[in-house]
Amino acid sequence: VQHDRTVSTTAVIVVAPGALRRAAWEALLMREPGIATVGSGSTAPEVAALLPAAGPVAILVDGGGVGAERATDLVNVAPAAGVLAVVDDVDLAAVVPLLRAGVIGCLAADATSGDLARALVAVGRGEIALPPPIAARALAELVRPMPRESRAIDGLSDRELEVVGLVARGLTNKDIAQTLFLSVRTIEAHLRSIYGKLGVRSRTEAALWAITQQREADR
Secondary structure (H helix, E strand, C coil), X not given: CCCCCCXXXXXXXXXXXXXXXXXXXXXXXXXXCCEEEEEEECCHHHHHHHCCCCCCEEEEEECCCCCHHHHHHHHHHCCCCEEEEEECCCCHHHHHHHHHCCCCEEEXXXXXXXXXXXXXXXXXXXXXXXXXXXXXXXXXXXXXXXXHHHHCHHHCCHHHHHHHHHHHCCCCHHHHHHHHCCCHHHHHHHHHHHXXXXXXXXXXXXXXXXXXXXXXXXX
């Protein structure tokens, strides 16, 4: 079945261990509006080869065995895509390490297909997608361990502050590049510098840093 990509369609790449499981996910997503699967694989290089040139992209990672290292590999090869992990248990112990690795959405394996489609669309837009009962606690847990000195804004340039502020608003790298009249590669370079200066490892942590800074400034 061929899908017509439109502005409102989210391209989805399925990552799962085994051809049968990948085919099952693709068959399930085929029935969901606003979703177009563009392929599947089990490794980061396979995902990189499937990335479309434009439009929102979500990477669906299947399996409770997905760990932070594997998630980081996927984020590194597809920095403009949103990664959604389907896990056996959506609890702090499972979710927080994945968020720190750059995953921006987690969903329980017993969720409905409608919930899955909505979460994929959300992460494709760069939005955090977590079940409401755990979302606030997971985000608070991410902020809490950050040492005070790592949150000082003196280490960031004015341009880096602009970039991380736009990340916190949910903009993709392409959106940020268009807003600031820069190339996507320049934005990616700024983000690498921001991560290093803040001592964070993911887009989610950088966004939370910016949100925390704004809240403290508003007090």
